[in-house]
Amino acid sequence: xxxxxxxxxxxxxxxxxxxxxxxxxxxxxxxxxxxxxxxxxxxxxxxxxxxxxxxxxxxxxxxxxxxxxxxxxxxxxxxxxxxxxxxxxxxxxxxxxxxxxxxxxxxxxxxxxxxxxxxxxxxxxxxxxxxxxxxxxxxxxxxxxxxxxxxxxxxxxxxxxxxxxxxxxxxxxxxxxxxxxxxxxxxxxxxxxxxxxxxxxxxxxxxxxxxxxxxxxxxxxxxxxxxxxxxxxxxxxxxxxxxxxxxxxxxxxxxxxxxxxxxxxxxxxxxxxxxxxxxxxxxxxxxxxxxxxxxxxxxxxxxxxxxxxxxxxxxxxxxxxxxxxxxxxxxxxxxxxxxxxxxxxxxxxxxxxxxxxxxxxxxxxxxxxxxxxxxxxxxxxxxxxxxxxxxxxxxxxxxxxxxxxxxxxxxxxxxxxxxxxxxxxxxxxxxxxxxxxxxxxxxxx
Amino acid sequence: xxxxxxxxxxxxxxxxxxxxxxxxxxxxxxxxxxxxxxxxxxxxxxxxxxxxxxxxxxxxxxxxxxxxxxxxxxxxxxxxxxxxxxxxxxxxxxxxxxxxxxxxxxxxxxxxxxxxxxxxxxxxxxxxxxxxxxxxxxxxxxxxxxxxxxxxxxxxxxxxxxxxxxxxxxxxxxxxxxxxxxxxxxxxxxxxxxxxxxxxxxxxxxxxxxxxxxxxxxxxxxxxxxxxxxxxxxxxxxxxxxxxxxxxxxxxxxxxxxxxxxxxxxxxxxxxxxxxxxxxxxxxxxxxxxxxxxxxxxx
Numbered sequence: 001x002x003x004x005x006x007x008x009x010x011x012x013x014x015x016x017x018x019x020x021x022x023x024x025x026x027x028x029x030x031x032x033x034x035x036x037x038x039x040x041x042x043x044x045x046x047x048x049x050x051x052x053x054x055x056x057x058x059x060x061x062x063x064x065x066x067x068x069x070x071x072x073x074x075x076x077x078x079x080x081x082x083x084x085x086x087x088x089x090x091x092x093x094x095x096x097x098x099x100x101x102x103x104x105x106x107x108x109x110x111x112x113x114x115x116x117x118x119x120x121x122x123x124x125x126x127x128x129x130x131x132x133x134x135x136x137x138x139x140x141x142x143x144x145x146x147x148x149x150x151x152x153x154x155x156x157x158x159x160x161x162x163x164x165x166x167x168x169x170x171x172x173x174x175x176x177x178x179x180x181x182x183x184x185x186x187x188x189x190x191x192x193x194x195x196x197x198x199x200x201x202x203x204x205x206x207x208x209x210x211x212x213x214x215x216x217x218x219x220x221x222x223x224x225x226x227x228x229x230x231x232x233x234x235x236x237x238x239x240x241x242x243x244x245x246x247x248x249x250x251x252x253x254x255x256x257x258x259x260x261x262x263x264x265x266x267x268x269x270x271x272x273x274x275x276x277x278x279x280x281x282x283x284x285x286x287x288x289x290x291x292x293x294x295x296x297x298x299x300x301x302x303x304x305x306x307x308x309x310x311x312x313x314x315x316x317x318x319x320x321x322x323x324x325x326x327x328x329x330x331x332x333x334x335x336x337x338x339x340x341x342x343x344x345x346x347x348x349x350x351x352x353x354x355x356x357x358x359x360x361x362x363x364x365x366x367x368x369x370x371x372x373x374x375x376x377x378x379x380x381x382x383x384x385x386x387x388x389x390x391x392x393x394x395x396x397x398x399x400x401x402x403x404x405x406x407x408x409x410x411x412x413x414x415x416x417x418x419x420x421x422x423x424x425x426x427x428x429x430x431x432x433x434x435x436x437x438x439x440x441x442x443x444x445x
Numbered sequence: 446x447x448x449x450x451x452x453x454x455x456x457x458x459x460x461x462x463x464x465x466x467x468x469x470x471x472x473x474x475x476x477x478x479x480x481x482x483x484x485x486x487x488x489x490x491x492x493x494x495x496x497x498x499x500x501x502x503x504x505x506x507x508x509x510x511x512x513x514x515x516x517x518x519x520x521x522x523x524x525x526x527x528x529x530x531x532x533x534x535x536x537x538x539x540x541x542x543x544x545x546x547x548x549x550x551x552x553x554x555x556x557x558x559x560x561x562x563x564x565x566x567x568x569x570x571x572x573x574x575x576x577x578x579x580x581x582x583x584x585x586x587x588x589x590x591x592x593x594x595x596x597x598x599x600x601x602x603x604x605x606x607x608x609x610x611x612x613x614x615x616x617x618x619x620x621x622x623x624x625x626x627x628x629x630x631x632x633x634x635x636x637x638x639x640x641x642x643x644x645x646x647x648x649x650x651x652x653x654x655x656x657x658x659x660x661x662x663x664x665x666x667x668x669x670x671x672x673x674x675x676x677x678x679x680x681x682x683x684x685x686x687x688x689x690x691x692x693x694x695x696x697x698x699x700x701x702x703x704x705x706x707x708x709x710x711x712x713x714x715x716x717x718x719x720x721x722x723x724x725x726x727x728x729x730x731x732x733x734x735x736x737x738x739x740x741x742x743x744x
Contacts, residue, residue: 085706088492088493088706088709089492089706091492091493092492092493109493112493112494113493113494113495114495115493188595188596189578189579189585189588189596192579198690199687199689200687200688200689200690201687250578250579250596250598251578251595251596251597251598251601251602252576252577252578252579252598252600252601253601254601254689254690255598255600255601255686255687255689255690264579269579408707409707409708410707414689414691414692417689417690417691418691421601421603421690421691422603422691440708443708443710
């Protein structure tokens with residue numbers, strides 16, 4: 001065999017190999033549209049790592065595949081931080097799914113990367129009027145809805161009824177009352193008043209500061225897209241959480257991330273905490289005996305007679321990726337998740353943790369007819385009311401890239417660590433962090 | 446043209462095809478990442494944005510004028526030097542002790558190598574748990590013994606955190622030194638010690654002139670390999686502290702990761718890794734020069 005023949009043979013082998021690596025039925029024609037039967041394989045990524053929700057997604061995919069025998073849905077599950085790394089790195093090589101869950105600030109970044117497609121048609125088919133307006137708005141740009149809200153939850157204050165009763169103290173309504181009550185209940189190492197989390201690689205300190213700043217009617221990102229850490233409300237908030245850390249928190253909470261923080265409350269080690277309705281499931285799993293001793297109240301205000309203000313709501317949506325070879329299948333699968341009976345079953349997989357994104361479902365007796373939702377009807381009411389008024393952190397003025405930077409870069413967490421560990425003066429640390437955030441905001445423009 | 450064809454024919458084409466897979470793997474896994482990092486270090490490459498520009502030396506200028514880079518660099522040097530010295534001393538002491546134990550030497554060797562057998566994630570979470578100031582064994586013990594007035598989390602104390610992570614890394618890495626040094630110790634002929642004793646050498650002189658002389662080649666190679674591994678180590682430290690608190694444990698690999706995956710500035714992160722690569726090449730050259738000198742002396 002001469003050199004030319006070798007080259008031809010190698011080329012042919014390469015072509016055959018490449019062809020062999022292709023997926024079956026990957027051509028766009030294979031995907032059905034309209035009345036045609038759908039055919040093809042899609043990949044779904046979701047972040048429902050817990051048992052019940054994970055099982056639900058598998059069941060939903062199985063049901064969809066039974067109805068559409070030509071369709072195969074491959075499900076991959078990642079926790080939120082892993083999911084973020086996975087899609088940001090996957091985007092480079094086209095290794096992203098056809099359909100996935102997302103967080104509101106992820107959606108903004110996905111839009112910036114031109115990675116997802118509008119879902120107006122899916123929303124219209126389900127019934128646009130059925131959705132709450134605020135969650136829809138979070139993924140809307142120029143009238144195009146790039147995400148479809150799946151469920152909502154909001155941050156509220158969780159407390160231990162038994163500890164308050166024992167100390168004969170009322171549920172605090174203002175930040176000052178919360179400090180005094182947490183201090184009174186602080187009895188380490190048995191129980192800490194309130195843990196103040198500041199761990200890098202999470203947004204917990206940002207979340208806590210946002211509670212205070214929002215309750216003063218301000219936001220951490222201003223209308224003109226600048227960071228706000230040096231206003232009076234922000235400085236007061238920083239001072240407040242530093243004081244609380246020094247008085248009622250375990251010293252290790254400077255490194256706490258969301259799960260470290262929640263676990264303390266789940267195990268009865270903290271008297272107060274801030275979280276959504278997911279707190280109920282966590283306590284039920286870790287310390288079932290404590291379940292009767294927990295309840296939720298609105299996030300404190302600066303003055304008791306201040307107006308009710310929206311604080312932090314998370315509307316977890318679904319998105320369909322631009323790279324999808326079968327967007328029709330992805331969209332049809334998403335639509336199937338909102339069929340009434342199936343959707344309620346999904347919400348009941350974490351009762352009171354996931355609240356409906358649709359108004360009619362929220363009032364539906366079938367949704368309300370759940371033992372946990374009924375047992376915690378007061379807490380559900382508090383969370384529902386908070387859901388209506390709040391937004392994602394930094395999205396008070398609409399979906400912006402700044403909100404993602406604020407939540408993901410750990411600038412505020414580092415600022416808090418520098419104050420409590422290196423004794424940096426609060427104003428100086430706040431100014432430095434504000435400048436750093438503004439520089440990062442510029443970097444992304 | 447004819448001479449080119451002749452020289453091409455002179456190559457063993459079948460042989461070349463046989464080595465092709467290995468060459469491809471080396472190119473794909475080693476050369477390609479290095480070249481792509483070099484290329485991206487001169488661009489404004491962003492992790493998720495599709496378009497980027499050629500920015501020449503801007504990324505290097507940004508990195509080399511950033512105080513955080515120098516803090517991370519200093520932490521990397523401190524982390525590497527202290528870890529290696531600690532691992533060498535502990536590993537050496539354990540190897541000498543095991544070499545002298547007449548019975549159950551195999552049992553103790555297996556016992557002492559256990560830390561090395563654990564994956565980084567297990568080590569990180571185990572020590573995080575031990576140091577946890579709410580549930581952790583150590584802070585509670587220290588408080589109960591009256592050594593501390595309240596539970597102290599070693600990973601949250603600025604003055605203690607570096608020492609704590611260093612301790613874990615020495616605990617983890619010392620067994621590798623121990624096993625290799627022990628193997629080298631077993632190869633030293635016993636008659637050399639007897640001859641030295643007959644000549645009136647002190648134990649210290651025997652140790653220095655025979656033991657160290659025999660095993661220094663092994664130690665030298667271990668130092669080269671461990672320096673590269675520890676300097677580049679990311680998982681153990683990141684899982685234990687995430688570089689915190691207050692960046693006190695942020696080393697260069699963590700700084701590069703945060704820049705590339707946190708800030709999504711792949712171009713800048715590539716520049717950091719290229720600087721890291723150059724530094725390690727210089728360190729390795731110095732090490733190998735020393736090893737060559739030792740080899741020449743031993744001939």
